[in-house]
Amino acid sequence: MKSAPPVGENSEKGEKVQAMFDSIAGRYDLLNRVLSMGVDRGWRTTATQEVLANNPKDVLDVATGTGDFALTIKKIRPTTNVIGSDFAANMLEIAREKAVKQQLEIRFEQGDALNLPYPDASFDAISCSFGFRNFADFKRGLEEFYRVLRPGGRCVILEFPPPPDNLLGQVYGLYFRHVLPFVGGIISGRPEAYRYLPESVIAFPKPEVLVKLMLEVGFEARFQVLTAGLAAIHVGVKKALY
Numbered sequence: 651m652k653s654a655p656p657v658g659e660n661s662e663k664g665e666k667v668q669a670m671f672d673s674i675a676g677r678y679d680l681l682n683r684v685l686s687m688g689v690d691r692g693w694r695t696t697a698t699q700e701v702l703a704n705n706p707k708d709v710l711d712v713a714t715g716t717g718d719f720a721l722t723i724k725k726i727r728p729t730t731n732v733i734g735s736d737f738a739a740n741m742l743e744i745a746r747e748k749a750v751k752q753q754l755e756i757r758f759e760q761g762d763a764l765n766l767p768y769p770d771a772s773f774d775a776i777s778c779s780f781g782f783r784n785f786a787d788f789k790r791g792l793e794e795f796y797r798v799l800r801p802g803g804r805c806v807i808l809e810f811p812p813p814p815d816n817l818l819g820q821v822y823g824l825y826f827r828h829v830l831p832f833v834g835g836i837i838s839g840r841p842e843a844y845r846y847l848p849e850s851v852i853a854f855p856k857p858e859v860l861v862k863l864m865l866e867v868g869f870e871a872r873f874q875v876l877t878a879g880l881a882a883i884h885v886g887v888k889k890a891l892y
């Protein structure tokens with residue numbers, strides 16, 4: 651994979667995104683730690699609390715990658731059944747190794763988020779951290795989340811919105827556009843993957859736009875921005891039946 655996937659919504663995106671993550675899987679965790687400088691930890695904790703808020707029995711972590719979010723959920727709430735799903739086989743391989751090492755029982759299964767291989771109403775909660783931005787069709791992704799959730803179930807999408815229009819946003823924009831692609835390119839040997847990252851963030855809908863789409867799909871929805879708008883949590887609840 652030498653060319654970066656297209657950003658925004660694009661029907662040719664899926665295969666290229668899959669190939670890109672398969673190609674950087676071995677370095678993904680290291681790069682995450684170096685490039686985020688640990689800032690994402692607090693965001694992930696807040697998102698985990700949202701996922702566990704309705705005491706879910708069955709949780710699906712979509713676009714689970716190397717599995718950190720799924721592993722955290724299982725660690726915090728061991729009685730929850732957790733499945734991690736992703737279409738990149740090499741990312742899942744690493745997730746499985748981590749689960750074995752940490753003695754956590756999680757099923758990591760290959761699947762496309764736009765065509766989830768699960769029956770309707772299978773889960774009480776869905777999490778998706780830093781994966782949604784990569785989908786080829788955002789509405790289709792939300793419709794799949796809605797379909798596999800049980801009534802009253804919730805989806806929690808943690809993402810990078812476009813950089814905020816303030817001083818922090820400008821500093822962050824510089825880091826994101828210049829430092830991150832440079833360092834990421836060197837460590838991963840795949841500069842195109844780390845050019846794709848900032849471009850995909852800039853092309854991603856603002857939280858209020860994504861929430862509007864969630865409402866259209868049928869969710870009750872809200873968002874919360876974190877660290878002055880560097881990240882956002884979008885929460886959708888599938889209305890309960892009366």
Ligand SMILES: C[S@@+](CC[C@H](N)C(=O)[O-])C[C@H]1O[C@@H](n2cnc3c(N)ncnc32)[C@H](O)[C@@H]1O
Nearest residue numbers: 671713714715736737738762763779780781784
């Ligand atoms: C940036 S990683 C995020 C991984 C993990 N959730 C985390 O927080 O570190 C994005 C992941 O989304 C997956 N992904 C993107 N589009 C997908 C799709 N349509 N179906 C399944 N997985 C997808 C990629 O394979 C990749 O592993």
